[in-house]
Amino acid sequence: MESRGQDWRTILLSISGIGGALAAFSLAALIIVYTAFGLLRQNYPQNNQTTLQAVVVASGILLIGLVFLPSGFYSIQRLRGEAIPAAAPKLLTIWQGILLLLLWAGAALLAQLLINSDILMWFTPPLYLLAIGTPVYFLVRLASGGLNAGSRQRIWGVVSTSIALGTTLSIITEMMLVIVGLVLVAGYIGLHPELLAAIKQITDQITNTSSIDAVLNAVGPWLNNPLVFLLALLFFSGFTPVIEETAKSIAVWTVFDHLDSPAQGFVIGALSGAGFGLFESLLASATPDSGWGATLMIRGGSTMMHIMTASLTGWGIASLHAGRTGGGRVASVIVRYALAVCLHGLWNASVIMIAFGSLRMPPNMDAPDLVGKVLIFSGVSVLVILCLTIPLALGMINKRLRTAIPFIPTSLLENLPNLPLSDEDGEKRKGVQ
Numbered sequence: 001m002e003s004r005g006q007d008w009r010t011i012l013l014s015i016s017g018i019g020g021a022l023a024a025f026s027l028a029a030l031i032i033v034y035t036a037f038g039l040l041r042q043n044y045p046q047n048n049q050t051t052l053q054a055v056v057v058a059s060g061i062l063l064i065g066l067v068f069l070p071s072g073f074y075s076i077q078r079l080r081g082e083a084i085p086a087a088a089p090k091l092l093t094i095w096q097g098i099l100l101l102l103l104w105a106g107a108a109l110l111a112q113l114l115i116n117s118d119i120l121m122w123f124t125p126p127l128y129l130l131a132i133g134t135p136v137y138f139l140v141r142l143a144s145g146g147l148n149a150g151s152r153q154r155i156w157g158v159v160s161t162s163i164a165l166g167t168t169l170s171i172i173t174e175m176m177l178v179i180v181g182l183v184l185v186a187g188y189i190g191l192h193p194e195l196l197a198a199i200k201q202i203t204d205q206i207t208n209t210s211s212i213d214a215v216l217n218a219v220g221p222w223l224n225n226p227l228v229f230l231l232a233l234l235f236f237s238g239f240t241p242v243i244e245e246t247a248k249s250i251a252v253w254t255v256f257d258h259l260d261s262p263a264q265g266f267v268i269g270a271l272s273g274a275g276f277g278l279f280e281s282l283l284a285s286a287t288p289d290s291g292w293g294a295t296l297m298i299r300g301g302s303t304m305m306h307i308m309t310a311s312l313t314g315w316g317i318a319s320l321h322a323g324r325t326g327g328g329r330v331a332s333v334i335v336r337y338a339l340a341v342c343l344h345g346l347w348n349a350s351v352i353m354i355a356f357g358s359l360r361m362p363p364n365m366d367a368p369d370l371v372g373k374v375l376i377f378s379g380v381s382v383l384v385i386l387c388l389t390i391p392l393a394l395g396m397i398n399k400r401l402r403t404a405i406p407f408i409p410t411s412l413l414e415n416l417p418n419l420p421l422s423d424e425d426g427e428k429r430k431g432v433q
Helices: 008-041 049-079 094-114 120-144 152-191 193-207 212-223 226-253 262-284 292-323 327-359 370-403 410-418
Strands: none
Touching: 008 049, 008 152, 049 120, 049 152, 049 262, 094 120, 094 292, 120 262, 120 292, 120 370, 152 226, 152 262, 226 262, 226 292, 226 327, 262 292, 262 370, 292 327, 292 370, 327 370
């Protein structure tokens, strides 16, 4: 058993878990109170979309706060010297998987239908949380079923660390990269005054019109420039995957010395990706609009990608620790990390192709744009293939890892949740079938 108060990670998790939960709850309450005062000052305006969006954002922040709570709770238990139960998720059955997929799609579709009703629209925030949370649960169960990543403190600690640390570092790094890019662009424009005049003209056209067609006509020549397309690919398919996959691996590295099998690293990585994807999806889909249902479905796919790539990196990191030494283990980390980055980059490149292809084919176009059609078809095809193969890959890797661990009798498995998991005993178990 760990000595009380001597594990600095447990102390940090208790502080960050409780502090993160309180901060999230306070922010959600502040948003609701601010919105309520705004309604009173405006004498309840008829347009409720802004109010609904505030409620949706507050509900998402509230869910994040709830995710932080178990980490703080179990960490405090550990500091008090109490035993922490093991986390041994069961295998996901086919029928359970089908029901979860139907629940995910049903919540997204129902949210889209209710958004157009002035009364029923207020029931959409729970559907929003359900549409975002269900695929996260489904994919984590698919990756972790039958495997044991350690204590519940470790499980929830990795998720909260990924949200608090992984997403924060990713956002800061990407913002710094954007700032550097803007400075370089500003310097280039400063050396070419004619570009400044052209940009000013486009800005005036956009400012003086409310028509989306006029906006597309104004920025179309710039967006159709191959250089802009290549720069977008470089940022979103090159820099972004490297930054985010590195950020997601931080939560795995924090428990590196506790990873005693590749199976544990695979599950821990999946949980880190789940926390990252949950946070990103809650923020990216918090705007109820005419395409909200599609956004909720698409965000589930993005979360799937984050879980898959992070689990690959975690698998490699745990292989390094389990092997202790050897160039082959180091190569395993590098190869799996590179595979995760490439998979992430391919996903983002497909989205970029669809976006730029759509910009080349406005509704009022007289003749179809061949390049736009090719970009859209290629991007959609790749995304469909990835959406079909990634869940299969998660299940196949999970099965491979389960067959590589010793069988534990059912009688022992039933008593496992009541046993402590620490450096001296339970955390040394390599897996549970």
